Amino acid sequence: MSSNTSSSDFQGWVAHDPSAADGNMQWGSYTPKSFTETDIEMQISHSGVCGSDIHTLRSGWGPSNYPLVVGHEIIGKVSRVGKDVKDLKVGDRVGVGAQSDCCESCKPCKMQQESNCSSNTGTYNSKYANGDKSYGGYAKAWRGPAAFAIPIPEGLPSEFAAPLMCGGVTVYNPLVTYGAGPGMRVGVVGVGGLGHFGLLFAKALNCDKVVAISRSSSKKADALELGADEFIATGEDAEWMNKNAGSLDLIISTVSGSFPLDQYLNLLDVNGTFVQLGAPEDKLPSFSPFALILRNLKIAGSLIGTRQQIRDMLELAKKTNLQAWVQVRPMEEANQVLIDFEKGLPRYRYVLTN
Known part of the structure; x- marks a missing residue:
């Protein structure tokens, strides 16, 4: 001692x-x-x-x-x-x-x-x-x-483990809670500190499709390298919402600024779930309840993660060499x-x- x-x-x-x-x-x-x-x-x-x-x-x-x-x-x-x-x-x-x-x-x-x-x-x-x-x-x-x-598991470098302790588990928690894995189509809104973890973990969990969603295509190459199969640039295609309607089962939103919630909800298929992780200092935008009612959608929030989830996440990161x-x-x-x-x-x- x-x-x-x-x-x-x-x-x-x-x-x-x-x-x-x-x-x-x-x-x-x-x-x-x-x-x-x-x-x-x-x-x-x-x-x-x-x-x-x-x-x-x-x-x-x-x-x-x-x-x-x-x-x-x-x-x-x-x-x-x-x-x-x-x-x-x-x-x-x-x-x-x-x-x-x-x-x-x-x-x-x-x-x-x-x-x-x-x-x-x-x-x-x-x-x-x-x-x-x-x-x-x-x-x-x-x-x-x-x-x-x-x-911290042996073999997991400390510089990778550090941001997992909050940023990593903040996205890992809702992914596993809402069933991310084989058969699941997942969208991640925002390619930043949290969003890049969303793409890494959705890929590590073997989701059928991983889609990065951002205002511009400036981070498209990064998103694809992080594990995204597709990229939606909402500010560069006026038809993005219609082209991708009903194409996702789960959306993880990592953004902390204003965003068009009703348009993101349109991307969800029947029984889909939208989870807000980013914590804006302002209120979320309003939306029509019909977006929820007609397709049995759910809007959820998620806060960090439990100690067991952190342990499980660290083991997954080690197993998949997640960096x-x-x-x-x-x-x-x-x-x-x-x-x-x-x-x-x-x-x-x-x-x-x-």
Whole structure:
């Protein structure tokens, strides 16, 4: 067991106000949650950059609790283990995603659906049951409940594993929940950080047809390389909706901006499902209920994924040699990475490394 890490040893990129989203995070010390015997500490090697980080930094989803440290796609090696932790040891490589604690007693938790826990503790900008704040992975170290630290399979590179912990499982969850696999025709709206995972996993799950949907064909070559069989550029063909009507069984929407929901629904066949993953800061557009009624369609939402889904996803990624398209950047460049992210430059995930 390693020597204890004192609270003053925790250093990371601290956000003090919404301007942090513009590349104004400050490197400094912070006080993590108090260590308990069910916790671990890890020395962070990799931390993925997620769109949620930007929304939270700028208080886009409501006022954030500053100061805060974002980052919830964290990979590292365990450096300290509480006495009550039975399944992890110092030196193990683990990952932590967007959730770091749950109540264990509400209905979702009892259903092993803890990602929908009524008292979900987010890995950052949240509070644990004892009132301590949670801090994320743009840092040197992380401290939190061992129950949410997932072992990373041997042979799965950390730079690929990091963005899987949130971005990957966010698309993996609805794909497997709604039956993606042989016989299924799947569309992925948006070829970005989440969307590129949607294409990779739909292909890895052996879906009959995988269709990438984007406004322009600028990313068509990438989409086909990622596993798409077809590409729809909605801004370049006025007849795209009619040409592709009823051609899909499942649509995964990863976009966070405005989009024509009623037109996407027209792409679904009878009993089809539209799942929204992207979390816009504005409301979704209105649509006609007849689009749902006439073809028995469903509109659903999905939030991250459970710990078991993360484990299953990591095994699938290892088995199929699934490789996220990542650009690894030094942790000290985090502020510039945020600026580059907002410019839409990542292809398709940034990963910070210590």
